[in-house]
Amino acid sequence: xxxxxxxxxxxxxxxxxxxxxxxxxxxxxxxxxxxxxxxxxxxxxxxxxxxxxxxxxxxxxxxxxxxxxxxxxxxx
Amino acid sequence: xxxxxxxxxxxxxxxxxxxxxxxxxxxxxxxxxxxxxxxxxxxxxxxxxxxxxxxxxxxxxxxxxxxxxxxxxxxx
Numbered sequence: 678x679x680x681x682x683x684x685x686x687x688x689x690x691x692x693x694x695x696x697x698x699x700x701x702x703x704x705x706x707x708x709x710x711x712x713x714x715x716x717x718x719x720x721x722x723x724x725x726x727x728x729x730x731x732x733x734x735x736x737x738x739x740x741x742x743x744x745x746x747x748x749x750x751x752x753x
Numbered sequence: 754x755x756x757x758x759x760x761x762x763x764x765x766x767x768x769x770x771x772x773x774x775x776x777x778x779x780x781x782x783x784x785x786x787x788x789x790x791x792x793x794x795x796x797x798x799x800x801x802x803x804x805x806x807x808x809x810x811x812x813x814x815x816x817x818x819x820x821x822x823x824x825x826x827x828x829x
Contacts, residue, residue: 683794698795701814707806712798718759719774722788730783738777 678723679752680731682739685716690744720752754799755828756807758815761792766820796828 686692695713702710719739723730731749740747762768771789778786795815799806807825816823 685794685796695795698814702810705813707799707810709800709806710797711800714796716794716796718761718792718794719771720761720790720792721786723783724785724787730785734778734783737781738774 678726678728680721680723680728681750681752682719682721682731682735683716683748683750684719684735684740684745685714685748686744687746754802754804756797756799756804757826757828758795758797758807758811759792759824759826760795760811760816760821761790761824762820763822 692714694715698715699710699713702713717739719734721731721734728749728751732747735745735747735749736742768790770791774791775786775789778789793815795810797807797810804825804827808823811821811823811825812818
């Protein structure tokens with residue numbers, strides 16, 4: 678199966694990269710943009726059919742539970 | 754509106770970060786994982802209703818057209 682894991686910052690954690698992108702878009706004249714948040718996305722190919730493995734990958738490697746949220750989806 | 758922009762590497766571009774994650778997962782014993790590709794995701798809040806702005810942000814700031822692919826979606 679293929680799974681997609683999205684790792685984002687919790688809402689209450691400041692997103693410095695998002696703020697940089699927001700500033701850059703404003704400097705380019707896009708004043709209609711009000712907020713930018715960023716995250717990482719992982720496309721994982723693996724044998725088996727157990728989506729919970731994705732959460733294990735988050736816990737053990739991809740995310741920091743103090744600041745991150747992990748979303749795991751199947752990508753058929 | 755809220756848009757989601759996903760920036761990934763083109764298929765023919767080597768993904769060093771993905772390879773690192775793959776190695777790390779294998780070292781953790783997850784031998785069923787066969788491939789990992791990575792990308793960045795941007796959640797953008799803005800006024801207006803013109804999804805094509807997302808592609809402008811890609812062209813002007815977020816992506817390198819030589820190596821990246823950009824996907825722009827509305828997030829209602």
